[in-house]
Amino acid sequence: MHAPETEPRAEAQGRRAHRRNPSPGLSTTIQTVARRVHFLAGILVAPFLVVLCLTGLVYVFSPQIHENLYRSDLFVNRAEGTPRSLTDQIRAALTAHPESKLKSVVTAPSPDRTTRIVLSVPGPAGTPDRTVFVDPYTGYLNGELSTVENRLPANTWLRQLHSNLHLGNPGRLYAELAASWLPIVVVGGLVLWLAKTRRKRRPREVFLPAVRDKKGWPRVRAMHGALGLWLTVGLVAVGVSGLTMSQFAGGRANGAADPLHLRAPVLTATPVPIPAGVRQIGIDQALGIGRAAGLSGELVVTSPTSPGVPFTVTEISEGLPIHRGAVAIDPFTGTVTERIRWSDYPVLAKLSTVAAEFHTGSLLGLANQIILAVLAVATLVLIAWGYRMWWIHNPYRGRWASLPRPVARRLPRPALITTLLGIAVLGAMLPVFGASLVVFLLVDAGVGRIKRPKKPVAARVSPRPAPRPAGSEG
Structure with a gap:
């Protein structure tokens, strides 16, 4: 009599585990993706964010730095009397620099400021302009500086430090990388924090969790989560506003393309016919016409570079x-x-335009600068706490189980397809994000392979002996 065929033990256990762990729901799927992205992407992007915070913290106060560093150039000695005409001020600047040509004039934004006469200097392409600061009341030349796009030297240096670390276009990738990932990392952390605390009855525990009775990882996590919640809106605003000034975001990899119309419209300044025997108007008249047309504040008056080219006032x-x-x-x-x-x-x-002014701290004046400074310092603290949490559950100390599990193999097919479509759209609009995402997925797969336990060798299971008939001999 043959023994009945028995089911292998490993297969039976697998079926029981499958029945105990059904396909994850939508909420679980979102949390799984959020935890994976927030953890690994946060660790990889945080160093770039630290650099951006430190350089941005200095750059945001560049107006105060300018006023102290270039005070003798920017301010007049006494704001008394009637200002001289722009023609006289230009003549004074060109007399001191006969080798240069007039490029534009930046009017004084207030009565106690000097007029900026911007001169083009002979030299190769990319040579900075020479800006002469003229006292409009006396015609005295207060000083001169090399400028780029009407930016003072300190502003140019700090701006390049923040945007590209003085590495040119290749260096801009680091800033755009951090700005692209920042909103995604922040939203991922927000999902995790709210999912963890959604059962709390008191909102205070969400915004101000008690940490006195907590120690170690729970204490750091409570502080990290609450601070991240408070900073969510500000961090997303900083990240998105930074992308408005980036090199590649929004389909602007080609400098001439602007598919989303993110750039400001510019004057075409089409040349006009040159009438015979008619003299050209002066720059003072052009300024007066611009003001009569409703322009106010600080103005840039650009003189014609050749006959028939219009004046422009901006x-x-x-x-x-x-x-x-x-x-x-x-x-x-x-x-x-x-x-x-x-x-x-x-x-x-x-x-x-509004986002760019907010990002540079000029939209709301000093209040805008303080907001950005607080965000920068708080982000540094947030990152420090995040790394502290990671160090407590440090994978290099033999705790691979603390790392989030890989996501792709655990997502239901509809959720996986939706996620891939969303990634494709983001990758098209944010090329730097798309390229870095490929690297992220490779790192994610590598970490998953390292974490994956080795399959145990299946033990041989002997079939149970058939029951003996009654009365048989032993």
């Missing part, structure tokens, strides 16, 4: 209310040939 004042108007003026008749108003900006261009 608003550059920062802060609220937004000043972004511009006009082109016929140099012979004085008529406005082209006009751009703030209302002419596309919606996304308006949002991009």
